[in-house]
Amino acid sequence: MPNDLLLALSGLLAGVFGALLGLGGGILIVPILTLGFGLSLTSAVGTSLICVIATSTGAAAINVRAGRADVRLGITLTAGTVVGAVSGGILAGIIPERLIAGIFSVLMLYTALTMVRGIARRDAEVDGDAQLSVQPAAPDGPGAPEYRNRRVPAAVGASFVAGNVSGLLGVGGGIVIVPLMRLVMGAPMRVAVATSNFMIGITAAAGAYAYLFRGDIDVRLAAPVIIGVAIGAAIGAALSARVHATWLALLFVAVLGYVAYEMGVRAVFGR
Amino acid sequence: MTDGTPLGRWIAGTLRLGTLAAVLALGVGLVASILGGDAGRAGRGGARPIGDVVAAGGAEAVLAGGMLTLAGLPLAVLAVTAAGFARAGERRRALTTLVVLALLAASLMAGIALAPSAS
Numbered sequence: 001m002p003n004d005l006l007l008a009l010s011g012l013l014a015g016v017f018g019a020l021l022g023l024g025g026g027i028l029i030v031p032i033l034t035l036g037f038g039l040s041l042t043s044a045v046g047t048s049l050i051c052v053i054a055t056s057t058g059a060a061a062i063n064v065r066a067g068r069a070d071v072r073l074g075i076t077l078t079a080g081t082v083v084g085a086v087s088g089g090i091l092a093g094i095i096p097e098r099l100i101a102g103i104f105s106v107l108m109l110y111t112a113l114t115m116v117r118g119i120a121r122r123d124a125e126v127d128g129d130a131q132l133s134v135q136p137a138a139p140d141g142p143g144a145p146e147y148r149n150r151r152v153p154a155a156v157g158a159s160f161v162a163g164n165v166s167g168l169l170g171v172g173g174g175i176v177i178v179p180l181m182r183l184v185m186g187a188p189m190r191v192a193v194a195t196s197n198f199m200i201g202i203t204a205a206a207g208a209y210a211y212l213f214r215g216d217i218d219v220r221l222a223a224p225v226i227i228g229v230a231i232g233a234a235i236g237a238a239l240s241a242r243v244h245a246t247w248l249a250l251l252f253v254a255v256l257g258y259v260a261y262e263m264g265v266r267a268v269f270g271r
Numbered sequence: 272m273t274d275g276t277p278l279g280r281w282i283a284g285t286l287r288l289g290t291l292a293a294v295l296a297l298g299v300g301l302v303a304s305i306l307g308g309d310a311g312r313a314g315r316g317g318a319r320p321i322g323d324v325v326a327a328g329g330a331e332a333v334l335a336g337g338m339l340t341l342a343g344l345p346l347a348v349l350a351v352t353a354a355g356f357a358r359a360g361e362r363r364r365a366l367t368t369l370v371v372l373a374l375l376a377a378s379l380m381a382g383i384a385l386a387p388s389a390s
Contacts, residue, residue, distance in 0.1 A: 061286035082374045205345040209382030215320035219334040223297045230294045
């Protein structure tokens with residue numbers, strides 16, 4: 001199968017997966033590009049960040065219009081993620097990679113276990129039907145969703161961590177943002193996913209510009225991946241409205257477990 | 272449920288148009304590149320500063336244009352969002368959005384400033 005088609009299919013898969021769960025797809029794209037297509041890690045991370053923007057814009061175009069994304073909450077948290085992405089890019093040259101991987105692995109494991117407990121308790125926000133009982137698009141005021149004002153300082157602090165994750169690992173930060181909105185603020189899973197989709201493109205852009213202008217991205221190779229991602233993101237965003245929230249949460253927990261394992265291996269064996 | 276407010280329409284419209292423009296440019300550039308003989312291999316120049324790719328012209332310059340459109344879309348979305356909040360009288364939200372926009376613009380400037388000199 002020609003390279004372009006393989007690259008596009010990889011992007012499509014990452015886009016569907018990412019939009020479905022509020023992630024950018026970088027968790028799939030970086031290993032696919034490095035292990036499958038032999039790219040350097042730097043080039044793969046740079047390409048991944050551009051792909052995260054494509055996932056974000058493709059999914060958010062649907063989610064915002066559908067009223068599923070809380071733009072107001074997203075903007076508040078983005079202030080933290082963008083600052084974090086810049087500091088993450090700086091810290092990448094200072095903090096040992098294995099230490100970063102180890103801390104991240106523990107964090108992901110803890111988050112996965114906490115989400116599983118929430119699913120097991122059949123939390124109302126997760127174990128609901130496809131319809132949202134809140135209005136995430138409502139402006140501030142009496143009609144605003146209650147989760148929007150819950151533990152905001154802690155949420156902004158955690159979004160700073162998400163931004164650092166983005167800058168350090170070449171992902172959009174959704175892997176931290178979605179559980180943050182779910183567990184810290186109590187947002188429904190579907191709102192957390194849609195709002196994360198809106199945010200991660202902005203976060204990824206903060207790190208992507210350096211890669212783009214420094215010359216770390218092969219535009220010819222990245223093009224089919226990005227096209228695939230953009231199409232996949234639109235499909236994933238449409239699908240996420242039809243998937244039961246519990247299944248979304250379970251799939252997200254599986255991703256957290258996989259990431260925790262991969263980061264743990266990297267921390268212990270240094271690969 | 273849909274967000275029929277001006278804010279929601281503006282943001283969704285910007286995202287939709289911008290993504291479509293970027294994907295179209297990337298698609299046209301990709302087809303031109305394949306027809307020109309680059310069938311799925313890395314570009315003749317490999318990874319290069321985006322400024323150099325644009326300056327070189329040809330199919331890869333079109334690809335670079337699509338990529339720059341996509342990379343600039345978050346800036347456009349933030350600008351539209353700030354305008355939407357201001358129009359709705361949500362001044363605190365508008366100010367927060369402008370701060371985020373300024374941070375992102377600073378990242379862009381830093382990226383350009385750190386680019387290697389044109390080869």
